[in-house]
Structure formats: structure tokens, C-alpha cells
Amino acid sequence: MAMTEDPNVxxxxxxxxxxxxxTPPGGSAVLTKAIIDHDIEIGxxxxxxxETITSIGLIVSDVGKPVRNAAIVLNSDTYNVERIIKxxxxxxxxxxxxx
Numbered sequence: 001m002a003m004t005e006d007p008n009v010x011x012x013x014x015x016x017x018x019x020x021x022x023t024p025p026g027g028s029a030v031l032t033k034a035i036i037d038h039d040i041e042i043g044x045x046x047x048x049x050x051e052t053i054t055s056i057g058l059i060v061s062d063v064g065k066p067v068r069n070a071a072i073v074l075n076s077d078t079y080n081v082e083r084i085i086k087x088x089x090x091x092x093x094x095x096x097x098x099x
Contacts, residue, residue: 011035011059020056020074022063027070032062034074042085042095053095055085066094 011017011033020034035057043050056072056079070081072094079096086093 018074020058020072022058022066022070022072024067024070030063032059034058034072036074053085054079054098055093056096057091057093060087060090060092063092066092071099072096 017033017035020032021029022032022034023029037055037057040053040055041050042053056074058066058072065087066081066084068081068083072079072081078099080099082095082097084092085095
């Protein structure tokens, strides 16, 4: 089984994942696990432009497709979703900003 087919490999451990609450605008809160990465540089080789972001990985089967301005509460901090960076159908990674 490929690693991405079982997100619980990383999300079921306190070494990587934390309890989180995902709430879409106007929607209901969902309890999930999340993995946060600070100061991640992303960019494009074609444009030579990079940016430093905070990203949060979530389990797709828990949260579906995250939407802009959804709230993620993690470790008593609240983040707003800015955009999806990657979605492989099992784990979705979003760029967030702390509010």
C-alpha cells in the first residue's frame, strides 16, 4: 500500500499530527488531525519567484475540499485557509495565515 493511500501513517501519531477543528464559512465544525509546517518556501522555476508560507495538511476524508477563509483551529491558534497547494485525494495541503 502506498503511503498516500493511508494518511493515518502520519496522522495517527503525536510526533507529526495534532488535533484540529476545520470549519468552512457558514458550515459546521469537523474534528480532524492536522500537520503544520512553518516557513515553507514554494515557487516556480519558470518565474524565479518564491514565497514563504505556513501550510497545514488535512485528511480529505475528514474535511473534503477546503475552501478559502475556512478556519482551522490547531494548538489554540486559528488559521484561515488561503488556497489549496496540493490535493492527492488522500491528503490536502493548504496555505494558511494565522489570525
